[in-house]
Amino acid sequence: AQTVTQSQPEMSVQEAETVTLSCTYDTSENNYYLFWYKQPPSRQMILVIRQEAYKQQNATENRFSVNFQKAAKSFSLKISDSQLGDTAMYFCAFMKHVSSGGSNYKLTFGKGTLLTVNP
């Protein structure tokens, strides 16, 4: 079974600074997808960034970027120029295709890292 580990339950960063959230995963699959989701106090789960395992280039979305190390099974999220609105729980997630009578994909989450951006 796939597992996703986020070793930092809580982190804090000063506004405008950079912070990196860690994530490791365990799988025997070669083709899969990795995600970072953000869950602000409203509790809605919002996609931050997405990475396909077959792509060597690290994904980037504005101030958010990842460091994807496939051999090490590591997928960290870097937030640059942190803003107060970045305060949220961040979840790392792993998705693979499941052949079970249809085209289905299963998403497995880590336990999350609570990030607080301080003014």
Next chain:
Amino acid sequence: SQTIHQWPATLVQPVGSPLSLECTVEGTSNPNLYWYRQAAGRGLQLLFYSVGIGQISSEVPQNLSASRPQDRQFILSSKKLLLSDSGFYLCAWKRSGNTIYFGEGSWLTVV
């Protein structure tokens, strides 16, 4: 546009009462649909997923059930709620590009 909605947003139910949470998707056909639960202070746990009408797969044995009566409708139900069913429930769907997006969530408190 493609959107997902779930309701009700908040629900307080007594132990032993029934439950029905509904999720609908718009702007697509034959989506993969999912129900997740997030207990307090914990990550998300996949409860059910569906690849088509009437096709439901359960991930964990529990007091809940799911149904998909229409292509874009996914319902989470219980005949008799337990205190342990309290939590935040999220419906989700897989869009093109193999990415899963979530609804707004439903808070369930069983008292």
